[in-house]
Amino acid sequence: MKNLLSKILVALLLLPIAAFAADPLPSWNEGSAKKSIIEFVEKVTKPGSPDFVPMPERIAVFDNDGTLWCEQPMPVQFYFALDRVKTLAPHHPEWKTQEPFASLLKGDLATALAGGDHALLELIMATHTGMTTVEFEQIVKAWIATAKHPKTGKLYTEMVYQPMLEVLAYLRANGFKTYIVSGGGIEFMRPWAEKVYGIPPEQVVGSSAKTKFEMRDGKAVLVRLPELNFNDDKQGKPVAINLHIGRRPIAAFGNSRGDQEMLEYTQSGGGARFELLVLHDDAAREYAYGPAKGLPDVKLGAFTQALYDQAKKSNWTVVSMKDDWKHIFAFEK
Amino acid sequence: MKNLLSKILVALLLLPIAAFAADPLPSWNEGSAKKSIIEFVEKVTKPGSPDFVPMPERIAVFDNDGTLWCEQPMPVQFYFALDRVKTLAPHHPEWKTQEPFASLLKGDLATALAGGDHALLELIMATHTGMTTVEFEQIVKAWIATAKHPKTGKLYTEMVYQPMLEVLAYLRANGFKTYIVSGGGIEFMRPWAEKVYGIPPEQVVGSSAKTKFEMRDGKAVLVRLPELNFNDDKQGKPVAINLHIGRRPIAAFGNSRGDQEMLEYTQSGGGARFELLVLHDDAAREYAYGPAKGLPDVKLGAFTQALYDQAKKSNWTVVSMKDDWKHIFAFEK
Numbered sequence: 001m002k003n004l005l006s007k008i009l010v011a012l013l014l015l016p017i018a019a020f021a022a023d024p025l026p027s028w029n030e031g032s033a034k035k036s037i038i039e040f041v042e043k044v045t046k047p048g049s050p051d052f053v054p055m056p057e058r059i060a061v062f063d064n065d066g067t068l069w070c071e072q073p074m075p076v077q078f079y080f081a082l083d084r085v086k087t088l089a090p091h092h093p094e095w096k097t098q099e100p101f102a103s104l105l106k107g108d109l110a111t112a113l114a115g116g117d118h119a120l121l122e123l124i125m126a127t128h129t130g131m132t133t134v135e136f137e138q139i140v141k142a143w144i145a146t147a148k149h150p151k152t153g154k155l156y157t158e159m160v161y162q163p164m165l166e167v168l169a170y171l172r173a174n175g176f177k178t179y180i181v182s183g184g185g186i187e188f189m190r191p192w193a194e195k196v197y198g199i200p201p202e203q204v205v206g207s208s209a210k211t212k213f214e215m216r217d218g219k220a221v222l223v224r225l226p227e228l229n230f231n232d233d234k235q236g237k238p239v240a241i242n243l244h245i246g247r248r249p250i251a252a253f254g255n256s257r258g259d260q261e262m263l264e265y266t267q268s269g270g271g272a273r274f275e276l277l278v279l280h281d282d283a284a285r286e287y288a289y290g291p292a293k294g295l296p297d298v299k300l301g302a303f304t305q306a307l308y309d310q311a312k313k314s315n316w317t318v319v320s321m322k323d324d325w326k327h328i329f330a331f332e333k
Numbered sequence: 334m335k336n337l338l339s340k341i342l343v344a345l346l347l348l349p350i351a352a353f354a355a356d357p358l359p360s361w362n363e364g365s366a367k368k369s370i371i372e373f374v375e376k377v378t379k380p381g382s383p384d385f386v387p388m389p390e391r392i393a394v395f396d397n398d399g400t401l402w403c404e405q406p407m408p409v410q411f412y413f414a415l416d417r418v419k420t421l422a423p424h425h426p427e428w429k430t431q432e433p434f435a436s437l438l439k440g441d442l443a444t445a446l447a448g449g450d451h452a453l454l455e456l457i458m459a460t461h462t463g464m465t466t467v468e469f470e471q472i473v474k475a476w477i478a479t480a481k482h483p484k485t486g487k488l489y490t491e492m493v494y495q496p497m498l499e500v501l502a503y504l505r506a507n508g509f510k511t512y513i514v515s516g517g518g519i520e521f522m523r524p525w526a527e528k529v530y531g532i533p534p535e536q537v538v539g540s541s542a543k544t545k546f547e548m549r550d551g552k553a554v555l556v557r558l559p560e561l562n563f564n565d566d567k568q569g570k571p572v573a574i575n576l577h578i579g580r581r582p583i584a585a586f587g588n589s590r591g592d593q594e595m596l597e598y599t600q601s602g603g604g605a606r607f608e609l610l611v612l613h614d615d616a617a618r619e620y621a622y623g624p625a626k627g628l629p630d631v632k633l634g635a636f637t638q639a640l641y642d643q644a645k646k647s648n649w650t651v652v653s654m655k656d657d658w659k660h661i662f663a664f665e666k
Contacts, residue, residue, distance in 0.1 A: 056533055133575055177535075190579045200389055201579030202510075202535075211575060213568035213594050220594065220601040222575050229576075235546035242466055242544060242555050243562075244577055246523045246534030261546050261553065268553040 024170040026326075027163040033276075033324045036317045037167060040274040044250065045174045051272035053250055055175040060251040061241060061262060062168070064182035064189060064206075066303075067255045067278050068197060070159040072287040073150065074109075077124075077184050080143055084127035092126075101126070124185075125226040129209050132221040133187060140191045154331060157196050161278075162332075163325045164253070168197055171251070179203045179249075181241055183233035183258050187224075205244045207232040233258045238265035250274065256290075256303050263316060275316040279303060282322040285332070357503040359659075360496040366609075366657045369650045370500060373607040377583065378507050384605035386583055388508040393584040394574060394595060395501070397515035397522060397539075399636075400588045400611050401530060403492040405620040406483065407442075410457075410517050413476055417460035425459075434459070457518070458559040462542050465554040466520060473524045487664060490529050494611075495665075496658045497586070501530055504584070512582075514538045514574055516566035516591050520557075538577045540565040566591045571598035583607065589623075589636050596649060608649040612636060615655040618665070 028034040043051040044058065065071035085095070085104050095101035100119040103112035113119060128136070149159050168178050180189060180199055186206035193199045208229040211222040232240045238261050241249065252259070252266035255278040263275040280303065281288050290303030311318050321328060361367040376384040377391065398404035418428070418437050428434035433452040436445035446452060461469070482492050501511050513522060513532055519539035526532045541562040544555040565573045571594050574582065585592070585599035588611040596608040613636065614621050623636030644651050654661060 056527075186576070186579070194389075202577070204579060208576060211572050213571050213598070215597070220571060220598040222571060222598075238546050238553065238555060239544050243519070243541060244535070246519070246537060264548070265546070265553040265555075 024173070025163065025166045027166055029324055029326050031324055033317050033319045037170075037274070037276070040251065040272065041170065041174050044272050053271065057247060057250065058171075058174070058176040059179065059245060059247050059249040060171050060176045061179045061181045061205075061237075061245075061249045061253070061266070062164070063254040063256070063259045063262070064180050064184055065256075066280065067253055067259070068160055068164050068168075068180070069156070070149065070161075070286060072280075072289065075184065076147075076156045076159075077188050079147065079150075079156075080140070080188065081123050081127045083143060083147065084139075085123070088127065121228065125209070125228075128185060128188070129224040129226040132216075132223055133211060134221065136187055136224055137191050140188055144192050154329070157192060158331055159329065160196055161325070162327050162330045164278075165197070165330075167253070168199070172198065176251070177203065179205060179241075179245060181205045181232065181237050181262060183207055183231070183236075185209075186232075205232060205240050207236075235261050237262035241265065252276070253278070255280065257307055260307060260310070263314075267314060267316075275311075275314070276319060277303065277307070277311050277316055278319045278321065279308070281320050282325075282328065284322075285328045286321055357506070358496065358499045360499055362657055362659050364657055366650050366652045370503075370607070370609070373584065373605065374503065374507050377605050386604065390580060390583065391504075391507070391509040392512065392578060392580050392582040393504050393509045394512045394514040394538075394570075394578075394582045394586070394599070395497070396587040396589070396592045396595070397513050397517050398589075399613065400586055400592070401493055401497050401501075401513070402489070403482065403494075403619060405613075405622065408517065409480075409489045409492075410521050412480065412483075412489075413473070413521065414456050414460045416476060416480065417472075418456070421460065454561065458542070458561075461518065461521070462557040462559040465549075465556055466544060467554065469520055469557055470524050473521055477525050487662070490525060491664055492662065493529055494658070495660050495663045497611075498530070498663075500586070501532070505531065509584070510536065512536045512538060512574075512578060514565065514570050514595060516540055516564070516569075518542075519565075538565060538573050540569075568594050570595035574598065585609070586611070588613065590640055593640055593643070596647075600647060600649075608644075608647070609652060610636065610640070610644050610649055611652045611654065612641070614653050615658075615661065617655075618661045619654055 025034055025037065043049050044053040046052060062068055065075045069076065082104060085101055089095055089105060092101070095105060100112035100115050100123050144157060147156055148154060149156055152159065171178055178199055180193060180203065182189060184206050186204055186208045189206055190201040190204045193204050194201065210225040210227045210229040212225055214221055214223050230236065230240065234257070237259065241262065248269040249266045250269065250272065251274040252263045253276045254263055267273050267275055280286060280290060308318070358367055358370065376382050377386040379385060395401055398408045402409065415437060418434055422428055422438060425434070428438060433445035433448050433456055477490060480489055481487060482489055485492065504511055511532055513526060513536065515522060517539050519537055519541045522539055523534040523537045526537050527534065543558040543560045543562040545558055547554055547556050563569065563573065567590070570592065574595065581602040582599045583602065583605065584607040585596045586609045587596055600606050600608055613619060613623060641651070
């Protein structure tokens with residue numbers, strides 16, 4: 001009797017572990033995408049397997065906008081810049097007539113962004129620099145704690161993809177180091193990436209402004225200068241991966257043209273490799289853009305038809321948000 | 334009898350652990366320097382202590398040349414560049430008359446270096462770039478496996494300071510992440526830093542050349558360009574720490590003017606902090622330079638009198654290699 005009881009207790013205790021082992025990706029529907037992730041992780045972690053990869057070399061890189069969280073109708077950092085323009089406007093009377101600020105303050109995004117990359121860079125520099133790195137971190141933390149998505153009314157930090165959080169956790173549970181490699185600002189992401197994604201500051205790579213060492217009141221600070229240091233997009237992503245990580249990733253996750261070179265760089269290493277693109281084809285639960293039917297391409301972060309074709313040719317996993325994801329956001333459940 | 338035997342066996346098994354716990358820094362003589370390191374580690378790791386620091390924030394940064402390994406008579410990377418000049422000379426007939434190469438090929442270092450930083454940069458670019466990052470890694474690995482110190486005849490990787498290896502291991506055993514932050518080349522250090530110091534590529538920060546993404550024969554590579562990307566020295570060190578790590582270190586170890594801002598930046602954070610400078614004052618076992626009597630300052634990596642005065646004023650620990658270190662190199666023992 002005692003023996004039987006023990007056996008039952010042990011069985012009950014093992015249940016959640018067994019359940020987890022049986023399905024590390026519960027928000028994914030069964031299908032080739034889910035299967036490809038699990039097969040890759042199992043083969044690189046199985047001792048003695050010809051594809052085995054030692055733990056320190058298990059580096060996985062993730063784009064952020066559109067791969068880990070929603071980038072529609074505009075990337076989140078753009079809304080941050082917009083709110084900063086409103087906050088700073090009283091100190092900048094000249095913005096009333098100066099583009100892109102004048103149009104932004106009137107709520108006319110289309111005209112504001114007609115200036116292209118130049119206007120965007122000017123907007124970012126005017127709203128993201130001039131303060132110390134510590135001050136900027138506080139500004140980002142305060143904003144992200146309350147800022148909400150214009151369509152869903154949810155916090156931006158709730159607009160993260162539950163299936164991708166599961167992939168991050170699954171990889172880490174299998175000895176991977178997970179990195180963000182994003183076109184977004186490195187110091188815009190670091191203040192919340194650990195809490196939201198479990199990715200610490202030293203594993204966040206992104207675009208950056210130059211900073212300058214200064215002594216202020218006897219204390220060493222870094223001041224953010226209105227000058228681009230690095231644009232972590234397209235060809236820049238492998239360059240930044242090499243500079244920050246110094247190892248070639250064995251797995252890369254993206255969703256747009258900006259991620260192409262990162263996926264190519266990952267695939268060009270020897271041994272087992274994994275590349276994945278998220279296809280936004282769910283107009284009902286999120287957005288549909290790129291080669292999927294639905295909304296037209298947006299300028300930033302587009303998953304183009306050419307990229308889709310390359311993915312098929314290169315054997316990259318393409319995830320259909322509509323078909324492959326049981327839930328997109330945790331708040332849906 | 335059986336009980337007594339068990340007790341003796343347990344006691345014997347515990348001995349090495351107890352010995353390690355009693356002295357984590359066996360190559361250090363008893364004194365204020367050793368004491369300051371241990372006191373700092375104990376107070377930031379003791380739960381409930383007012384100085385307790387959570388594990389992810391235990392970041393320690395180390396200069397390399399003159400702090401972890403010998404930088405005399407010239408920094409090791411300079412000898413690497415010299416050997417590369419000799420290897421490449423047959424492909425560069427113009428070097429016979431072009432400085433700094435002409436003087437280097439004649440063995441006249443003084444004239445070669447009379448061109449200052451400009452000549453040095455030209456030397457580095459001519460010898461360190463033009464190949465892919467993977468090719469450069471192989472070149473460094475092959476060189477470091479056999480290259481020997483001109484005075485001791487030991488491999489450069491044996492010219493590392495045993496007491497500092499113990500500090501690295503002691504910090505890691507106490508939950509610290511240890512980083513190199515060096516003026517030396519990031520891709521010159523990464524190929525051997527893990528084996529020699531236990532510091533993985535992603536925790537090596539240094540100076541860098543620009544790189545460019547290219548597809549070659551269908552494979553993605555990064556080509557090293559003859560253009561400085563970042564000079565990781567003086568004010569550059571805190572800038573690079575912020576870019577790569579994104580946290581302010583709580584401990585910093587250096588030996589020269591090039592490390593001053595890194596130590597100031599570390600000290601300017603809140604809470605318990607630790608800063609250390611290695612003073613080269615042992616002409617018999619290593620070299621004596623800087624404010625110590627003996628050889629005159631060298632241009633690179635000088636520990637100046639001003640820095641020595643600042644260390645005293647700022648309460649930084651100054652290590653006398655002569656008095657504080659029982660052994661300097663493992664091969665001495």
